[in-house]
Amino acid sequence: MEVASESGIASRNLETGRHWRASAARPRLSVGFILARRFTLCAFANFVDVLRLAADEGDRSRQILCRWAILSDTMSALPSSSGVLVQPNERLGDPRDFDYIVVVGGLIDEIPNLSPEYTRYLRRAAEAGVPLVGVCTGAFILHRAGLMDGYRCCISWFHHADFLEQFDGLEPVSDQIFIVDRDRLTCSGGASSAHLAAYLVEKHVGCAQASKSLHIMIIDEAMRAEKPQPGIPLTLRTDDxxxxxxxxxxxxxxxxxxxxxxxxxxxxxxxxxxxxxxxxxxxxxxxxxxxxxxxxxxxxxxxxxxxxxxxxxxxxxxxxxxxxxxxxxxxxxxxxxxxxxxxxxxxxxxx
The missing domain is CATH 1.10.10.60 (Homeodomain-like)
Incomplete structure (x- = not known):
């Protein structure tokens, strides 16, 4: 019987320890954000804050269990619809670095002005099998990129008519807060962004972390996807x-x-x-x-x-x-x- 040397055992133990630490350090959920010009700040903030509060113990905001980054083609500050600027922190790279790519939309008139670099990046992500998320009018952006064909799509009742005007023949869903259809996830924006983020945290990190995030944000509990959107949709229907x-x-x-x-x-x-x-x-x-x-x-x-x-x-x-x-x-x-x-x-x- 061959006996392993002490140095060989120590070397293997060291390598095992390195592998364990690397696995432990790897976040369970990683999200790359693409922010459209004049994006909706509250939709983005609700989503990212659920990740932040689930990523670490207490309120220290370290990216341990979750990782997120704001992606950019130019690294220029991005204006929200309220005028508040947000600074990206990573250039567009390999979309496979993330578990999800989240597109946060905003004002309807700005959607056609999205840089072609972002569209190419989203298409690469789709080809690589990275799930895509449309928040607020982010679903419009995914549709314009040709990435929502055959998928169900959630749109705010506020933008339902705008969607029908831009995408003939498609019928968006405006009576749920979010929709998960295979590798496409869409939500109506606003507070529903927090609930969609909590859904992802619960799936990849844990129920306790998702609940903790929502409770700190003074949200009683996570809502399921089929929960009706708040607000009053139009009671009068017409094609005019x-x-x-x-x-x-x-x-x-x-x-x-x-x-x-x-x-x-x-x-x-x-x-x-x-x-x-x-x-x-x-x-x-x-x-x-x-x-x-x-x-x-x-x-x-x-x-x-x-x-x-x-x-x-x-x-x-x-x-x-x-x-x-x-x-x-x-x-x-x-x-x-x-x-x-x-x-x-x-x-x-x-x-």
């Missing part, structure tokens, strides 16, 4: 692009409703022409359509929140509670107070 844009403008200004003349001005059309579009598409006037949406919002808030009737009236653009009560009774055959008394369980469940 002019009416769609008008409805979105109305929805964005519920608290201070715009006049029909102002909506027409913003859309670059005439007041009478806008009214003709509404009569043809919905069989109603713009004023009636706006009132219908405001009352639907009031109904939703009465059923799914504990906000006072006075506050709901203000948020829905009614002069006062009396105005809301008159319109609400006319539409739903009950006052807001009567409706809430009849639906106490739903209100408390959503509180």
């Amino acid at each position: 692009p002019v009416v769609k844009k008008a409805l979105l403008l109305m929805q964005q200004n519920f608290d201070m409703p715009l006049s029909v003349a102002e909506i027409a001005r913003r859309l670059g059309t005439g007041k009478r022409q806008l009214e003709r579009h509404f009569r043809h598409a919905l069989g109603s006037s713009p004023q009636a359509a706006c009132l219908e949406m405001r009352l639907s919002l009031a109904l939703h808030l009465l059923e799914h929140s504990e906000k006072s009737v006075a506050l709901i009236a203000a948020e829905c653009g009614f002069c006062d509670t009396s105005h809301l009560s008159r319109m609400f009774r006319r539409r739903f055959a009950a006052t807001p107070q009567e409706f809430r008394k009849a639906h106490p369980a739903a209100s408390l469940a959503e509180a």
